[in-house]
Amino acid sequence: xxxxxxxxxxxxxxxxxxxxxxxxxxxxxxxxxxxxxxxxxxxxxxxxxxxxxxxxxxxxxxxxxxxxxxxxxxxxxxxxxxxxxxxxxxxxxxxxxxxxxxxxxxxxxxxxxxxxxxxxxxxxxxxxxxxxxxxxxxxxxxxxxxxxxxxxxxxxxxxxxxxxxxxxxxxxxxxxxxxxxxxxxxxxxxxxxxxxxxxxxxxxxxxxxxxxxxxxxxxxxxxxx
Amino acid sequence: xxxxxxxxxxxxxxxxxxxxxxxxxxxxxxxxxxxxxxxxxxxxxxxxxxxxxxxxxxxxxxxxxxxxxxxxxxxxxxxxxxxxxxxxxxxxxxxxxxxxxxxxxxxxxxxxxxxxxxxxxxxxxxxxxxxxxxxxxxxxxxxxxxxxxxxxxxxxxxxxxxxxxxxxxxxxxxxxxxxxxxxxxxxxxxxxxxxxxxxxxxxxxxxxxxxxxxxxxxxxxxxxx
DNA sequence: CCGGTTAGTGTAGTAAGTACACCATCGGTT
DNA sequence: AACCGATGGTGTACTTACTACACTAACCGG
Numbered sequence: 406x407x408x409x410x411x412x413x414x415x416x417x418x419x420x421x422x423x424x425x426x427x428x429x430x431x432x433x434x435x436x437x438x439x440x441x442x443x444x445x446x447x448x449x450x451x452x453x454x455x456x457x458x459x460x461x462x463x464x465x466x467x468x469x470x471x472x473x474x475x476x477x478x479x480x481x482x483x484x485x486x487x488x489x490x491x492x493x494x495x496x497x498x499x500x501x502x503x504x505x506x507x508x509x510x511x512x513x514x515x516x517x518x519x520x521x522x523x524x525x526x527x528x529x530x531x532x533x534x535x536x537x538x539x540x541x542x543x544x545x546x547x548x549x550x551x552x553x554x555x556x557x558x559x560x561x562x563x564x565x566x567x568x569x570x571x572x573x574x575x576x577x578x579x580x581x582x583x584x585x586x587x588x589x590x591x592x593x594x595x596x597x598x599x600x601x602x603x604x605x606x607x608x609x610x611x612x613x614x615x616x617x618x619x620x621x622x623x624x625x626x627x628x629x630x
Numbered sequence: 631x632x633x634x635x636x637x638x639x640x641x642x643x644x645x646x647x648x649x650x651x652x653x654x655x656x657x658x659x660x661x662x663x664x665x666x667x668x669x670x671x672x673x674x675x676x677x678x679x680x681x682x683x684x685x686x687x688x689x690x691x692x693x694x695x696x697x698x699x700x701x702x703x704x705x706x707x708x709x710x711x712x713x714x715x716x717x718x719x720x721x722x723x724x725x726x727x728x729x730x731x732x733x734x735x736x737x738x739x740x741x742x743x744x745x746x747x748x749x750x751x752x753x754x755x756x757x758x759x760x761x762x763x764x765x766x767x768x769x770x771x772x773x774x775x776x777x778x779x780x781x782x783x784x785x786x787x788x789x790x791x792x793x794x795x796x797x798x799x800x801x802x803x804x805x806x807x808x809x810x811x812x813x814x815x816x817x818x819x820x821x822x823x824x825x826x827x828x829x830x831x832x833x834x835x836x837x838x839x840x841x842x843x844x845x846x847x848x849x850x851x852x853x854x855x
Numbered sequence: 856c857c858g859g860t861t862a863g864t865g866t867a868g869t870a871a872g873t874a875c876a877c878c879a880t881c882g883g884t885t
Numbered sequence: 886a887a888c889c890g891a892t893g894g895t896g897t898a899c900t901t902a903c904t905a906c907a908c909t910a911a912c913c914g915g
Contacts, residue, residue, distance in 0.1 A: 412635050416684035417642035420714075420725050459641035459723050463714040487712045487727045489645075489688040498684050500645050500725065502712045571862075588864070589904065596902095611913030612861040796893070813895070814873065821871095836882030837892040 418489070418498035422467040423454030423539065425485065425505040425546035426477070429563055429579050433528045436543055437508075438535075439474050439521035445495050446536030448522065452543070454501065455520065467504045475515040475524040481562060482506045485546055493538050501537075505546040507562035554580055558599060561620050567603050569615035570594065643714070643723035647692035648679030648764065650710065650730040650771035651702065654788055654804050658753045661768055662733075663760075664699050664746035670720050671761030673747065677768070679726065680745065692729045700740040700749040705731045706787060710771055718763050726762075730771040732787035779805055783824060786845050792828050794840035795819065 426437040438450040455470040457463065464482055472478045482504040489500040515524030527533065529547060532540065553559050560576045561568075574590050594600065601621050606614040651662040663675040680695040682688065689707055697703045707729040714725040740749030752758065754772060757765065778784050785801045786793075799815050819825065826846050831839040 409639075411638045411641045413638075413642065413644075414635065415644075415681070416636045417638065418645050418682065418684065419638075419640075420643050420645065456640065457643065457714075457725075459643065460716050462716060463712065463725070484711055486709055487688065489682075489727070491685050491687060500682075500688070500727070502714070502725070569862085586905070587862090588906085591863080592865095593903085606862095608912075610860070612859075613863080613911035613913095615862055794893085811874070812893090813875085816894080818872080833881075835891070837890075838880035838882095838894080840893055 418500050420457040421454055421499055421501045423452040423501050423503045424467050424471050425543055426508055428508040429510045430526055432579055434579055435526040435528050438527050440523040442520055442522045449536045450533045451536035452539045463502050474518050474521040480506045488538055503542050509565050567617040567619045569607055569617055643725050645682040646679055646724055646726045648677040648726050648728045649692050649696050650768055653733040654735045655751055657804055659804055660751040660753050663752050665748040667745055667747045674761045675758045676761035677764045688727050699743050699746040707731045713763055728767050734790050792842040792844045794832055794842055
């Protein structure tokens with residue numbers, strides 16, 4: 406334990422970051438959760454996250470906690486919102502700045518750590534009871550995710566660098582929870598002029614191989630419109 | 631000064647809220663600013679806002695600070711984002727949770743207060759040099775405002791309860807910064823089925839009076855889609 | 856070479872959005 | 886009373902975006 410004490414003339418809340426990391430597993434939208442090792446809410450499932458270091462950027466904190474608790478890194482984070490209801494944490498007043506992020510399917514192997522007894526993917530419709538107000542946070546993240554599908558390019562974040570149009574369509578279908586017409590989908594995606602053929606093809610079974618595509622400007626994977 | 635001291639085993643950042651309040655004045659999008667009475671950035675212009683009370687909700691804090699510093703109240707706030715760059719405040723580490731809001735034109739008379747030497751509206755394109763990272767915050771708020779015009783009903787927040795279609799069109803024109811076709815605008819707005827005629831008319835000069843309208847569901851003035 | 860499976864393509868109809876011009880109604884003036 | 890200036894209010898043709906829909910192509914395995 407740190408022997409030093411930090412003294413302020415007015416009470417200060419604690420600040421944490423939490424991350425809602427989505428992926429698609431077996432055609433199901435899933436969220437990464439950790440099992441809490443310590444109180445409060447010990448052994449309950451929660452979002453990965455933790456306290457902000459005093460000289461650390463908010464987004465760096467979110468990335469660091471994600472890395473520490475789950476071993477996952479190299480992911481684009483977007484700020485989701487800040488939660489600060491006075492009683493949301495029983496220990497002290499805590500303001501949580503939340504982020505959401507997407508990961509390619511089956512790309513990541515979460516692992517346990519010092520703060521997390523376990524880390525695992527949960528289908529969004531089969532979430533366990535969650536610590537703090539994390540159920541509410543996930544809810545907001547899911548709404549935001551679906552809303553952004555229409556006007557952003559976030560769907561590509563759920564795919565590897567090169568992908569087939571069928572894979573891309575499948576991402577949309579899972580997120581929107583409805584079947585899409587193949588020809589219309591391809592027409593619309595190609596009309597947006599954000600992906601190009603790689604020239605390669607991919608075989609995914611005993612059938613015709615598919616052309617693979619990649620995003621034209623990789624830096625644009627999250628830009629609005 | 632409070633004689634008590636608040637002691638924590640780890641350093642805690644301070645948390646503030648800041649509000650970007652927009653209105654339209656003389657066909658110009660304007661932002662409410664206060665002139666800082668105290669250091670840091672004394673006598674510079676800044677967003678209204680201040681420190682979070684330890685048992686106070688984030689949004690309540692934003693409303694309270696807005697009221698205290700400008701006398702303005704009864705406004706719908708929406709969370710904009712949280713800013714926490716390590717050096718954004720020279721005093722100590724400060725995390726600012728920001729909100730944005732809209733107010734009917736010429737409806738509010740800002741006033742000075744204990745923390746604000748003065749409060750005044752500034753056209754968005756003629757902002758003074760601003761304290762902290764407030765220029766960046768205003769920038770984000772403006773982008774968000776324009777983005778929301780298309781799929782939300784926020785424009786109505788800039789009008790009184792009853793209004794004419796010309797007034798409404800003028801709000802859109804100022805925010806989008808382009809002229810709109812009168813017939814198409816009316817067709818599109820009415821097709822959305824969110825306003826109804828009041829049955830009254832309003833005279834605004836020596837010409838034909840205009841029918842006035844009101845939103846069908848006042849609770850829906852901020853809802854997406 | 857045949858069957859199973861996914862990849863890949865075009866057209867016609869419908870709905871949404873855009874461009875565009877004139878008359879109506881009021882107050883004020885002559 | 887007639888006219889002027891100013892804003893309110895309306896319809897139609899055209900263009901563009903979206904929707905519905907069915908067959909052939911290419912590969913693997915047996």
